[in-house]
Amino acid sequence: MDQVILDKLVANFPGKIVRKDLTKKIKEGANVPVYVLEYLLGMYASSLDEQLVEKGVENVKNILARNYVRPDEAEKVKAKIRENGGYTVIDKVSVSLNERKDQYEAEFSNLGLSAVRISEEYPKKYDRLLGGGIWCIVQMEYWFDENDQQNSPFIARKVDPIQMPGLDIEEFKRGRAAFTEKEWIDVVLRSVGMEPTQFDERVKWLHLARLVPLIENNFNLCELGPRGTGKSHIYKEISPNSILVSGGQTTVANLFYNMARRTMGLVGMWDTVAFDEVAGINVKNGDLIQIMKDYMASGSFARGKEEKNASASMVFVGNINQSVDVILKTSNLFEPFPEKMGTDSAFLDRIHCYLPGWEIPKYRPDFFTNDYGFITDYYAEVMRELRKTTYSDAIDKYFKLGSQLNQRDTVAVKKMVSGLIKLVYPHGKFGKKEVEKVLKFAIEMRRRVKEQLKKIGGMEFFDVNLSYIDLEENHEEYVSVPEQGSGKLIPEGSGKPGHIYSASIGTSGRIGAFKFETQMVAGNGKFKATGLGSDSGAKEKADSAYKYLNANAVTINSSISMITHDFVFNTQDLNGVGNPIFLSLPTMIALCSVSLNKPVVASMAVLGDITIGGTLIRVTNLADMMQVARDSGAKKILVPMANAADLATVPPELMSTFNIIFYSTPEDAVFKALGVE
Structure with a gap:
């Protein structure tokens, strides 16, 4: 540890610090939470004198050996x-x-x-x-x-x-003023047992975000990620004010209010109620999710004839078993939740922050600090005391939130800003630069929730372009989430002839993006559709498109010869939604493209379909289809003329991101897809 930081700790927080390696040494022999050990170490071994520390550690070991009940x-x-x-x-x-x-x-x-x-x-x-x-x-x-x-x-x-006897919060705030921002963040991380020199700044802030539920009232956080990244450690070991509910079934009486005994449940007793292994939560009681939604939105719930209030934060932690890229293409980041929770967009919308657990590296022994930090029990009491204050208005002096943030988004962002400011600037001294950094981080954590809600709930959650406006410069800054920026499904630039993209409903009922690839070789007019599994209905649709083109090729281009070539048509389900319902029109366009050796217009997605007789099939949920096409990277979109009136249902922000091209016949769709005037 930097000697400067240690000197500042000793000068400003005498008797409130402890060497964290002592905790680790004793922890191995006694299965008690960290705050219990450090309470004892704070009483007997809070000193810089090595001899006194050794003597104190022996005392603590003796007390545990004599009095701790195994x-x-x-x-x-x-x-x-x-x-x-x-x-x-x-x-x-x-x-x-x-x-x-x-x-x-x-x-x-x-x-x-x-x-x-x-x-x-x-x-x-x-x-x-x-x-x-x-x-x-x-x-x-x-x-x-x-x-x-x-x-x-x-x-x-x-x-x-086992908790600190008293706390002078003003003394704590005065002590904070002696440290720089970087020094203070390192002290906080060491206080919860982590070694900050092993993390970059981004990972440090993610660790700080885990503490927000302990320092902010009614803050709802979700963290899903790989195993071994310490997701539940904070809520089990670090604070005597939080309780970790391990999977299994939890009841309304246990969590909220026991009507028979007339006693408050966990939310009335603890500052934070954390659910470990969210996939294992058993939600047989239909009332539970409803009451949770009520509580997570307002901090109150109705039981019997009266309304009860509580301030406990809710935390949901669990494991993601696949890579994030795979999940984003095939499902959504709330997939590990039980079905009744993970498909309830109203429940998920009440989560203020989605922490990207996959960005935190798996813990190694050197991630745990041996240096000085606050006695965890002392710091836990500080966080508890700071719950009484709020900095949710901190952004108002310098910024305002963009138009796409609704009321829930605004509450979520302001709560997170308040919590992070109390963690990093508890003395209340911060400027525009500090607020902007915290604000960006908070908006990103909320946008991650909205991006997934858009996948689950469709157009209801279209407004995901969250932003903030600098009042001084009148400049709007949009905040994205890193994982959404990964490679688009529909690449920019022209593709190969016979390659085409579309958006369609899949056999699962969900909308997804599809890629079709066609190969043509010399032959005698055979056609084979692959990539559709054993779905005979889908194969029949592709086959009917081939037959329609065979009968009508001359109306498109006389050089298209269907009987002197063989064609292989392959379908790729890019979002894991099942085989496409709309298949015939993309098949026909792809066959024309490869026959004429002419690529489809760059960054285009095809919407709509045709029957075996060539009648156009209009799109029933145009706005959702366009949203999926945009998320997949499409810049141009081919739409049946019959859907022109439906554009009124599409948000202007979505429509403005496309060049919309209408077609009125199957042949017209081919010409426009290939860019032929």
Whole structure:
């Protein structure tokens, strides 16, 4: 670590920092969260003096050896409590109300004890004991009463949750002022255990974005990516204020409100509720998604006769099993979600930020820091305190958001800007350049959500060109997402004769782009359609186009000879939507193109179709077809004249990106596709 940063940490945050390699050394022997270890290290080993640190580490090891309850030694510890009449343990404790006895009872995770009597002062003082449980240092007592067989002889006499005793947020803000932006980002990353020198700036900011749900109220984040990139680490290990729900079924009562007990669920107890392995979420209860949508949009939900409010952020993390390029061509980036969530555009629209987990490299041992950072428990409390303030208006002085950002987009971007500013500039000192950097990043994270919604929900989510306007220079800047910029399906420039692109509905019911390639060799008039699998209907459509052209070739060009050549026609499904429903017209154009050795007009996509008799078939969902064609890279589009009236349904922004060419007969379509006047 840079000595300058260390000196600044020591001067501004005495007793609040710890060497992270100490955590790693002890963590290997005790399966407790990082914040538990660092709470103890902060008490005994927060020093720069090597001898004091060593002594403190020994103390922590001894405390853990004596008091931390390992599940396999639970019976030994219970025996100690009985023999000694009392004993201090470190364990995860959750509390519930036994209404039949009118008393609170504690359950110890590792000790395996339940129905342990506990004073009502503790659940009143620490309400998270009632929702999921928290790690505590507990003085246990044992009192067996022959006349009272109903109650457990174990009693939780004194309970101290493992969290910082107090926090001066102004002192924290004053301390931040001593650091540069780069130095501060490095300190934050080291505080959550990462080594910033191993990451470029982009990856550092992606790591910071993972912390936004902990520092911003009601912030909904999704991160999908490869395994081994630390997606759930932050929410499980770093903060005592977040809870990680591991897959499986979760209920409305557990998550929101238990009507029978009249108690709040997890969203009322925790700052962040994170769902691990989203693919495994079991959403049998139809109400769950509906209530989640309500809560994610407004921070409130209705149960019974009243409306409840909570401030917990929602996080969804999971694995992507294919490369992003493949997923973008064949599906959408929300594919790992359970079907009821992943196809519900209203649910997905409430996600404020989609973090591209595939950009974070798989963790190696040297990604974890050995240097000084904040005690995680201290920094977790700082983040919790900063949830009370907001910087969502920070952009208003310098920028305004573009016209394509709707209300949900605006809320999402402003929440993310606020969270990132609190992480990087908690002292409130930042200028136009700093705000612009944060704003660009926030818009990109929201646009990733919109791009996928456009694939799932069609024209309803057409407005994806998110931008911001510089008020000083009156200049509009559009923000794109890196993965959308990868190679277009329809390349620029002229292709080979016989190659043609179209947009069509596939057999799956989804719209996709298709490429057709035709080869011609000397022969006696044979035609073969490939790439259609065993779909006899599709092959018949291609065959009918060949027969129509055979009968009408002379009306197009007398030099087209169908009986002296053999043709092979191949179909490629570029988006994985199944064989195209509209196939005959592209087949006919491709056959003419290869016969005349004339390529199709550059960057063109063909829409519409013909029957076996040559009657034109109009396009039923023109706007969606045009959107897919544009996303695939088309600059020109061939449309049946019968669809001219439907252009009123196409957004002007979409229409303006095309040169639209109408055709009125199959022969007219061929001429215009080949650029023949």
